[in-house]
Amino acid sequence: MTIPLVSVITTAHNCEKFIEESIKSIFNQTFRDFELIIYEDASTDKTWQKTLATITDRYKKFMGYVRLIPGKKNVGCGEGRNRAIKRARGVYIAVQDADDISFQTRLEKEVEFLEKNQDIFCVSAWADVMDEKGGFIDIFNYPPTHHNEIEKEIFEKKNNPMIDPASMFRRDIFNKLGGYDKKWGLVPDFNLWTRAIKEGYRLANIPEVLIHYRKHVDSVTNKHKSKVIREHYKMCKELL
Secondary structure, three states: OOOOOEEEEEEEOOOOOOHHHHHHHHHOOOOOOEEEEEEEOOOOOOHHHHHHHHHHHHOHHHHHHEEEEEOOOOOOHHHHHHHHHHOOOOOEEEEOOOOOEEOOOHHHHHHHHHHHOOOEEEEEEEEEEEOOOOOEEEEEOOOOOOHHHHHHHHHOOOOOOOOHHHOEEEHHHHHHOOOOOHHHOOOHHHHHHHHHHHOOOEEEEEEEEEEEEEOOOOOHHHHOHHHHHHHHHHHHHHHO
């Protein structure tokens, strides 16, 4: 098998209701030079069975491009991604959350952007927000486009100006940064962006909606909202 340009990585924990739609959105991409790596993070529901059924029953032709990693113990999003990325071969890593849906042109547009902008470590995009059943709620179009504005949001306003599940970044630089820091299990993305900028790497956002971001009662940001906020401020205090 040839080495893919993009490795799409997904960590899945108790996402049996959403994992099929999420996987389908990757297999339906206009950009085809990818592999999909799913780290199943010790779910207590039927996420693992649903993942297997989705791939083998409906997308057998993609089996050579998919790797499933069963986790014996729940390690959380950041560490789960680290374990998935250790298996990755792509030049670029695309984050795909197991309850979100990527637009068909997402990978194509993000790859095109990174190919044209060799000075950018990571690119993300805007998102529309949907409820548990897929109904429209809102549009996240707040992220600034250019690096200087992103840096200002992080270092002056202490805000996260990158939509994590819409992000794609360069694997070699990610490895140089040491991957996601397990210490910040609830804000691994914000920590990564902060460390990247401090090391001199640049970020950007495509001013276009490229994913459906799902809000539901079992999502990490909802279930652990107060903990996420406390960890965010703690990280800012330590690193900024």
